Amino acid sequence: MNLHRDPLPIADAVDRIMANKKQGKTEKVAIEHCGGRSLAEDILATNPVPPFDKSPYDGFALRSQDTMGLTRKNPGTFHVTETVAAGHRASRPMEKGEAVRIMTGAEIPEGADCVAMFEICQTFEESGHSYMEIKRALEPNQNIIEKGSETEKGKRLVRAGALINPGVKALLATFGYSEVMVYQKPKVGVFATGTELLDVDEPLVPGKIRNSNAYMILAQIERAGAEGTYLGKLDDDFETCYHAVSGSLKDFDLVITTGGVSVGDYDLMPEIYEKLKAKVLFNKVAMRPGSVTTVAELDGQLLYGLSGNPSACYVGFELFAYPMIQSLIGNPAPFRPRIQAILGEDFKKPNPFSRFVRGKVSFKRGEVVVSPVGIDKSAVVTSLAAANAFIVLPGGTRGYEKGDTVEAILLEHEHGQKQLEEG
Amino acid sequence: MNLHRDPLPIADAVDRIMANKKQGKTEKVAIEHCGGRSLAEDILATNPVPPFDKSPYDGFALRSQDTMGLTRKNPGTFHVTETVAAGHRASRPMEKGEAVRIMTGAEIPEGADCVAMFEICQTFEESGHSYMEIKRALEPNQNIIEKGSETEKGKRLVRAGALINPGVKALLATFGYSEVMVYQKPKVGVFATGTELLDVDEPLVPGKIRNSNAYMILAQIERAGAEGTYLGKLDDDFETCYHAVSGSLKDFDLVITTGGVSVGDYDLMPEIYEKLKAKVLFNKVAMRPGSVTTVAELDGQLLYGLSGNPSACYVGFELFAYPMIQSLIGNPAPFRPRIQAILGEDFKKPNPFSRFVRGKVSFKRGEVVVSPVGIDKSAVVTSLAAANAFIVLPGGTRGYEKGDTVEAILLEHEHGQKQLEEG
Incomplete structure (x- = not known):
């Protein structure tokens, strides 16, 4: 087996993937289920909107010309002819000297062109009739939300x-x-490969670890807006893997495998792509973690071979599968937001390759700050829980210092804060 | 009816609500359904983690002391005794002069203390035996991920x-x-009140509008991590509303109504709280929109009377119901993140009360920028779709200018960007 693979720049790898993007399928859903x-x-x-002239307040609808010249010393009295609640209409057009008691959101009666809020009106009864008095003039259209104004x-x-x-x-x-x-939510099938993998409910035995990548990827798929299906874990046996993968293709928009993409004796994915006659778009990317990330294309369908290392697997999904899923659900902006931020801590490791460091974005006095979380090795799973961003550190550098401007890719929003006011 | 209500500062209103917080209920769920x-x-x-010393690479496990002094001119040859794939173990401890072919993630054989990557090894067969040659020395623990190191x-x-x-x-x-x-997801019941409300599938008729608040609030409830149940829309009739609300209390952690909390003739909620003998925590808040937001407490249960105006309803939910829900699901930081940001556009309206303007947060060169979206009136529904934040503009000012530092409350994260690189 040829151990040498040429690393592809990340942007080229993404381009090769996105060249295969296609129109997603659509469906009608009820408003209750479209969230x-x-x-x-x-x-x-x-x-x-609004569909009719309406009142923004509880008050009295009036004809503004009837209020001309009214003052504290020269108040006006109006005959209150009826009450219009929201959802109801006045029984007839208004005439000179009349007022209609009107509730917030109700339709302005025909003839009226302003509303006096309750707070500036006096009301009284006389001889079985209702009256209101007002001590100021109103402008035409005062306190009217006009039809179509929104x-x-x-x-x-x-x-x-x-x-x-x-x-x-x-x-x-x-x-x-x-x-x-x-x-429609794109359908994504997930296999975990590796004889070392135990199920989550199995006790640890020497040499083995529990399968965490499948659960993680399924959660990433859900977060990305797709529907993931766990197709099981596969031992490192060619026939088993080949039949499982080839048999799943017709049922899914994307098929993701974790593990088996490196150059080890039991890394079977390259051979499986070959036997499937899938075209390998790339099998090495100039990045850490996840350099062995492999994507192959077969009749327009993409097969993602993500690393078996948890962090590499996580990064590979977000960089290469997320934008494809977003594109399938019609997002014209399918990439994770990538912003500039201030590095909150030193990161002194030299970077031969571009590095995606698990980080946490926070905001301080109008500045975006991003700091690494936990140990940063491709096998490290514990740092992923606290990460809400990747810190993008371009290759060919000797490390970064606190205060440097870096790029961050946003994965999630912040969960909350302890105090109502900014902490 | 007394039209005068004293507006309560927002922080005090939140304090009165959070004084009623309690321990949420818990339940066990399968890993598949806990996302x-x-x-x-x-x-x-x-x-x-890792549960055993393991190899980060495909290569050969060696005893480092066997490699001492090896160079290009003085290479060393090792007998390859077996291959250990991930998930398997070596059959016996290693001895002097031996190498074990080892795959990424596999357990380091007893006796070995370093791994040479394939890339620096030559292999050959002789007399039916496998050998590997290496031209450099390795350090103890080189390329070993030690048990418990993560x-x-x-x-x-x-x-x-x-x-x-x-x-x-x-x-x-x-x-x-x-x-x-x-x-457990808190259970939240939702009533929409108002005779003016039509169902979403009804044609518009004069004086009426479709009920949008219930659907909006149900989506906010879901986004906040709770489970909403729509209990229907209620006409402005006291007996109907009273029986519906009082009958629902036992089934929900919170009960939210929209509409009916102002001082109009058909604003029935104040009277309903009174008949229920619920304690009104506040019925006027020094804020726009949503000043009529009312919260009442009955035997430790909260009844939220949100405004019928869409934007006021939206703001009232996020300010007053969201932290209660977060608290019920055990979040020690139950408030929406509130950050400083640069105002992206003028906002010239004077603010007698604190104002929550629907805004959109974006990031530019490491700075957080927030700009208003759409018209900002409490009845305006169309601006809510584009908002991912509230801009908090304290009362008692004559307006704000582009470039001013303001506070923003984050509601959602950004959806994406068009290019892989920062736009």
Whole structure:
């Protein structure tokens, strides 16, 4: 076996993957079940908002011309003809000298063009009739939310490819989208390879470790917006692996294996890609961890051979599988946000290759700070729990110092803070 | 009805709510179903990591003393006695002059104390025996990942209250947590009140609007880590509302209503709290939007009366219900992250009250920038879709200018970017 592989720059590896991107499938789902999904249609305003002139306050609807010249010394009295609650309409157009008691959100009666808040009105009863008095003039349109003032009918409010968050859901409901077209979640099959792997419920035995990569990757798949299926762990036996992998291809958009991509005697994935006649897009990337990450393509379908080392596996997924999944769910911005940040601690290791260090982003006085979390070796699993970002340290350097500007790739948002005010 | 209510400072309102916080309930769930849940137990290293001395590379395990003095001009030859794949063990301790072919992740054979990578070794066969040759000396422990070097047995790796992300899942699997104790999702019941409300699948009719708050709040509840149940929309009728609300209390940790908390004729919630003998913690907060937000307490249970205005409802939930939910799922940092940011655009409106403006956080050259999105009125629903933060503008000011330092409360992380590299 040829042990030499030429490392490919990361950007080229991503390009080779994204050259295989294709339109994801779509489906209609009920508004109740669309949370967190990716829109496959633009959301349009199917009616103006508000759909009628409405009152922003509880008060009295008036004709502003009736209030001209009113002052503390020259108050005006109006006959209160009816009450309009939200969801109801006035029974008839208003006439000179009349007031309509109106509730927040209710439709402005025909003829009225302003609302006086309760707080500036006096009310009284006389001979079985209701009256209100006001001591100031109102302008036309004062305290009126005009029909269409927020949104005109037909306006595009959210573009396809956006994630359905609580605000988008409010829009769907407002505009009568009881069902909405979303992208189907891409189906991703996951195998863990390696005779050393035990199931999570098995006791440790000498020479073996528990399979953590499959559970981790399944959680990454879910976080990325896809649907993962665990297809089991495979011993390092060629026939077993070959049949398992080849038999799974038709059921999934992507197939991910962990382990078996290095140059060891039992690293079977290269041979499996060969027998499948899959085209290896790359089998070595100029990065740490995860340099052995391999991606192959067969009839437009991608097979990801991620490293068996937990951190390398994690990084390989986020760099190479995440953007493909995002692309399949129609996100026009499929890459993880990559921002500049201030390095919070020294990182003195020299970098022959670009390094993705597990880090934690925090914010201090308007600055973005990122610091490494835990030990940084490709086999290290414990640092992943605390990471919400990768620190990107380009290769060919002698290390970095606290205060240097670096790039960070954001993976998750911060979970919370102890005090209401900034800590 | 007394129209006057004294506005309470936001921090005091939050204090009154959090004085009612209590221990959430817990449950055991399988590792497959714990993603996104909140840990109710600390995660301990149940074994050292790695659990044995192991090889980080494919290569040959050697006794370092056998390699002393080896150079290009004075190479050493070793008898390759066997191959140890990951998951297997050497058949016997190594002796002087022997090498064991070893794969990444495999256990170091007894007697060996270093590994030579394939890349620096020559191999050959002679008389039916395998040999390897090496032209340099190795140090003791060179290329050995020592047992326990990453984590000692018994170490606490993740504290209760942490969210189970892909990294935490990897730890659960590594340490044999096939089941894990998590906090139960708090149960939150939601009513929308208002005769003006139509269902999402009903056509618009004059004076009415579709119910968007319930769908929005249910999505916020889900995002906050709780389980929401929509209990229906209620007309503005006292008996209907009273029986619906009082009948729901026993089934939920929190009950949220939208609408009906202002001082209008059909704002029934104050009267309902009174008849329930619930203690109103506050019914006016010094903030915009959402000043009418009301929270009442009955036998330790909280009833949230959120505004019927979409943006006010949204803000009220995030400020007052979110930290209570986080607290019920054991998060020791239950508040939304609140950070300093640079205002990206002018916001010239004077602020008598503290204002929570829907905004979008972005990152530019290591700085956090936050800009308002869309129109900012409490009734405005369309700006919520694009918001990933609130801009906190304290009251008593004449407005803010681009470049001012402001506070931002983070709601969501950014969705992505178009290019692999920073845009």
